[in-house]
Amino acid sequence: MRKRSLSRVRLRIRKAKRQATLFSIKLDVALVIIMVTILAVKLTIAVNVRTEPLGKVLVAYAVNHDSSTIKAVAKDKVSYKKIQVAKAPTAPKREDRGLNVSRSAPFVRPVGESTHTIAWINSLNKFLAGSPMSGMGEIFYKTAKAKGIDPRLSPSIAKVESGLGRATPGGYNAFGMTAGTAPGHSRNGSWQAFGSWQDAIQSNISFIGYHWGSVKSPFRMRGYATSTVWMRHVSSVMSTIQNPGPEPPPPVLGPAEASINVGNNGG
Structure with missing residues (x-):
């Protein structure tokens, strides 16, 4: 009886080890698939940025939007650099x-x-x-x-x-x-x-x-x-627009300047 019990325990241990090994292999495969998918997406973005018509869209968008909006739209370095070049003439x-x-x-x-x-x-x-x-x-x-x-x-x-x-x-x-x-x-x-x-x-x-x-x-x-x-x-x-302030009052004329002006006005 003891021998049978020990053999059953050993079989269960072996089975558990096999299951753990299979789970580890599946996990590794899943991680590899995820990494390959991410890499493929990045390559697709890079290729699209270098081709038309997306390149034209980014350039046109750049001319009419500020830098913070552009950064949000063009997150990768290639497209952002392309946009910066397009905006350069209007700086x-x-x-x-x-x-x-x-x-x-x-x-x-x-x-x-x-x-x-x-x-x-x-x-x-x-x-x-x-x-x-x-x-x-x-x-x-x-x-x-x-x-x-x-x-x-x-x-x-x-x-x-x-x-x-x-x-x-x-x-x-x-x-x-x-x-x-x-x-x-x-x-x-x-x-x-x-x-x-x-x-x-x-x-x-x-x-x-x-x-x-x-x-x-x-x-x-x-x-x-x-x-x-x-x-x-x-x-x-x-608050972002520079405020030159209110218009300064006209200069106050001294007695000499006032008399000159009166004389000129009188002919």
């Missing part, structure tokens, strides 16, 4: 009064404009550079100044709503304006439509001024959007 290359201005949005110095106005327009053009709204800094600034609105507010809304015109519902509507918010303009379904970027910018700032007056902060614009998250987002974007 800021020159300076105007210490402020970088992109080649894609050259700022032509207006005749007779003050240094303060030039600083504001340069700042806004720098923010808009590389986007479909590139070069619209002067329109943003002068329209907002006439309404007493912070010049950074409207372009920041355009950034939050459409990526500065990159993703609009059509009709140059970069501000998420619903149909009927700009009387006298056409509609694109449930959205407002405009004839040009200038028309859209002026209409948006006029709409803001009509409803919220000389507003300086999105937190005072309850009704434009229902979410406070939207307000915080717009405020965060505004």
Whole structure:
């Protein structure tokens, strides 16, 4: 009896060892299959990046999106390098009064404009550079100044709503304006439509001024959007635009200068 019991125990031990060996072999095979699959996927991605049309898609995407978005789309080094090469021509290359201005949005110095106005327009053009709204800094600034609105507010809304015109519902509507918010303009379904970027910018700032007056902060614009998250987002974007500050007051003339001016005016 004892011999039979021992032989049964030995058989069970041998069987268990065989099962453990088979399980180990299966596990090794599974790991090899997983590694081969991962390698095949990486090779497929690398090959696709080097061929068309994916390469063209990445290059086109690069021209219209910022670096953080590009990194999220092109995670491998080959495609990211290809995108960086595509973006290189639009990088800021020159300076105007210490402020970088992109080649894609050259700022032509207006005749007779003050240094303060030039600083504001340069700042806004720098923010808009590389986007479909590139070069619209002067329109943003002068329209907002006439309404007493912070010049950074409207372009920041355009950034939050459409990526500065990159993703609009059509009709140059970069501000998420619903149909009927700009009387006298056409509609694109449930959205407002405009004839040009200038028309859209002026209409948006006029709409803001009509409803919220000389507003300086999105937190005072309850009704434009229902979410406070939207307000915080717009405020965060505004903080990234360089603020040259308020226009300095005109210089105070001394008695001698005042008398000279009076004499000149009198003929």
